[in-house]
Amino acid sequence: MIKIFTKLLFILLPFFFALQGFGQRYEAENAILSDGASEEACTACSGGFSVTQGEGNLQFNISLTEEAFYNIYIVASSPGGEKTNIISVDDTSADFQLVQNSEYTRHKVVNTYKLAAGDHVIEIKKSWGWINVDYLELEKVSVSDRFNLNQTLVTPDPTPEAAALYNFLLDNYGDKIISGVMTLNSMDEVNWLKENTGKEPALVGLDFMHSGREYNWYDDKEPINDAKDWYNRNGIPALMWHWRDPSRATDEFYANSQSNPGGTEFDITKIADPNSAEYTAMLADIDYVAGLLKELQAQNVPVIWRPLHEAAGGWFWWGAKGPEPLKALWHLMYDRMVNYHGLRNLIWVWTREPGDEAWYPGDEYVDIIGRDIYKTGDHSSHAIEFNNMNALYGGKKMITLSEVGSFPDVDKLIKDGAAWSWYMPWYGDYTRDSQYNSLELWEKMFADAYVITLDEMPELSTYVRQEPGQEPTGIWYKNVDKPSFVAYPTIVKNDLIISNESRIQTVAVYNIKGQLLKQQEVYGDTVVIPFKGYSPDIYLVRVNQKGVVKVVKE
Incomplete structure (x- = not known):
C-alpha cells in the first residue's frame, strides 16, 4: 500500500x-x-x-x-x-x-x-x-511590460534630425516594419526594385568599404552622396563599414584563419597600446570616416550607424581576438567620433551574434540592437530570436533585422508579434533571386499596410513624436466636407467597404495623428480597403480628398 x-x-x-x-x-x-x-x-x-x-x-x-x-x-x-x-x-x-x-x-x-x-x-x-x-x-x-524603450539617443545633445529619425523609429516600433535593402553600387538594388515592383524601400544600406583606400576607380564620397540624396527623399540612410586592414598590408577585412588563409593578420589587441603603429592606423581610419560623417552632419543628414558588425563571429579582424579588444575599439570609436569630432547625427547599432553577452559595449554606447540572419528560403517571423533578444536587453533597445538573406513574410510577422524595426536583405542574389526572396513576396510586402515603403514616409527632418490619442492636425482635417460616401463596418476586423453614388477616384487612410498611411486610386463606385495589417486603433478614411469618417480597427 x-x-x-x-x-x-x-x-x-x-x-x-x-x-x-x-x-x-x-x-x-x-x-x-x-x-x-x-x-x-x-x-x-x-x-x-x-x-x-x-x-x-x-x-x-x-x-x-x-x-x-x-x-x-x-x-x-x-x-x-x-x-x-x-x-x-x-x-x-x-x-x-x-x-x-x-x-x-x-x-x-x-x-x-x-x-x-x-x-x-x-x-x-x-x-x-x-x-x-x-x-x-x-x-x-503577461506582456504588459514587454517594452521599456530608451526614449533618447545615447549621444548627448543629438542633432534635431537624428532625434526626429529616432522618434519616427520609436513611433512605428511594434506597429509596422520599415522596408530596406542593401546596395553594392550606388542605388543598384533600389533601382531594380523600383523597376520590378513599382515601389522603393524606405531604408537603404550603404557601406564605407571602399572609402579611404585611395582607389583611383572609386569616389570616396559615393556613400555620403547617396545618403544625402536618399534622406532628401525622406528615406533612411543606414551606413556600415567593412573596415579593411588598417595597416594597409592587405585589402582584407576578414581575419586570417584556417578557413580564410588569405585574410589579414592585423592585431586589434594593440588597441591597448596608444604608442603602437596599429593603434595609430586604427585612429587614422576612424578620423577619416568621421570626416565623411561630419559632411553629412553639416548637411543636416542623420545616419543609422552600424560599425564593427558581427564581431563575436570572429571572422572579421575586429572580432578575431575576443571581446575585450573589440569593446575597447568600440569605446574608442564612440569617444573619437562623438566627443572629439562632435558627431551628433549618429544612431548607434550593435550587431548581435548568439552568445555574445561578453562582447556587448554597454547600454550607454548603443541605441539599437541588430541581428544578421541568413537562412535560405526561411520566411518565418524569427519571433523566437526577436523575443529572446528583447528579453536579453530588458526591452530597452529597439531590435532590428540589420541583415537578412530571406526576409520574413508579413503575415507571419503580424501573427507572431515579431516587432523588428526594419529588415534589410543583402544585395545581389539575396535581393533578386527567388531562392532567397521572390518578386511576388517583394510585391506582397510592399503592398501591405504593415510595411513602410519610401512613398509612405513622412517629412523626416521635421518629424515630431506622436502622443497616443493625439487628434490629427493640419488644414485638410479642419476644413473637410461632411462625408457623402458610406463606409462599413465602422468597427473593422479585416476589410472596410466604401460605396459612393458618384465615382470614387481616390481613397486615403490616415492614423489618428493625421499622418497619411496609404492612398490608392479607384475607378468605380465601390472599393474594398484591407485593414488586416493595421494595429487596433482609430483611423481616418478620406474619399476624393473630401469627406472623412472615423473607423475603429478591432
Whole structure:
C-alpha cells in the first residue's frame, strides 16, 4: 500500500507543481524521438527518465486551450561541454546554448512567444546535439511590460534630425516594419526594385568599404552622396563599414584563419597600446570616416550607424581576438567620433551574434540592437530570436533585422508579434533571386499596410513624436466636407467597404495623428480597403480628398 501511494504521489507531483505556477510540463520521454535520441533511466529526473539526444531530435506535440504569451524552458544537462542546438516552435526556430554542466538545470530558451489556442509542435533539433533533456515547460506570462524603450539617443545633445529619425523609429516600433535593402553600387538594388515592383524601400544600406583606400576607380564620397540624396527623399540612410586592414598590408577585412588563409593578420589587441603603429592606423581610419560623417552632419543628414558588425563571429579582424579588444575599439570609436569630432547625427547599432553577452559595449554606447540572419528560403517571423533578444536587453533597445538573406513574410510577422524595426536583405542574389526572396513576396510586402515603403514616409527632418490619442492636425482635417460616401463596418476586423453614388477616384487612410498611411486610386463606385495589417486603433478614411469618417480597427 505504501509503495502504491508513493508511486501515485510521484506521478501527481508534477501536476501539483504545475498548479502552483510552475507551468505546463512535458516529459522528454513522452516526446517523439528520432535519429538516435533515446530514453534513459534517471533517478534525479522528473518522471524517472530523461532523453539522451545524441545526434537525434525530440518532438513535443502540445495542445493549448487559449491564446497567450509563453516562456518556454527546458530542463537539461550538457556533460560533454558547451553545446548549441535548435528550438523550433511550429515553423519558427532559433539557436540556444548550454554551457558544460552535468547537473540538470532549467534554461529559458524562448521568451514571451505568442501561441494560439490549439495544437502546436515544439522540437529540440540537433545542431551539435549531445545534451540530455529531462522535460519541457511552458509558463504563461503577461506582456504588459514587454517594452521599456530608451526614449533618447545615447549621444548627448543629438542633432534635431537624428532625434526626429529616432522618434519616427520609436513611433512605428511594434506597429509596422520599415522596408530596406542593401546596395553594392550606388542605388543598384533600389533601382531594380523600383523597376520590378513599382515601389522603393524606405531604408537603404550603404557601406564605407571602399572609402579611404585611395582607389583611383572609386569616389570616396559615393556613400555620403547617396545618403544625402536618399534622406532628401525622406528615406533612411543606414551606413556600415567593412573596415579593411588598417595597416594597409592587405585589402582584407576578414581575419586570417584556417578557413580564410588569405585574410589579414592585423592585431586589434594593440588597441591597448596608444604608442603602437596599429593603434595609430586604427585612429587614422576612424578620423577619416568621421570626416565623411561630419559632411553629412553639416548637411543636416542623420545616419543609422552600424560599425564593427558581427564581431563575436570572429571572422572579421575586429572580432578575431575576443571581446575585450573589440569593446575597447568600440569605446574608442564612440569617444573619437562623438566627443572629439562632435558627431551628433549618429544612431548607434550593435550587431548581435548568439552568445555574445561578453562582447556587448554597454547600454550607454548603443541605441539599437541588430541581428544578421541568413537562412535560405526561411520566411518565418524569427519571433523566437526577436523575443529572446528583447528579453536579453530588458526591452530597452529597439531590435532590428540589420541583415537578412530571406526576409520574413508579413503575415507571419503580424501573427507572431515579431516587432523588428526594419529588415534589410543583402544585395545581389539575396535581393533578386527567388531562392532567397521572390518578386511576388517583394510585391506582397510592399503592398501591405504593415510595411513602410519610401512613398509612405513622412517629412523626416521635421518629424515630431506622436502622443497616443493625439487628434490629427493640419488644414485638410479642419476644413473637410461632411462625408457623402458610406463606409462599413465602422468597427473593422479585416476589410472596410466604401460605396459612393458618384465615382470614387481616390481613397486615403490616415492614423489618428493625421499622418497619411496609404492612398490608392479607384475607378468605380465601390472599393474594398484591407485593414488586416493595421494595429487596433482609430483611423481616418478620406474619399476624393473630401469627406472623412472615423473607423475603429478591432
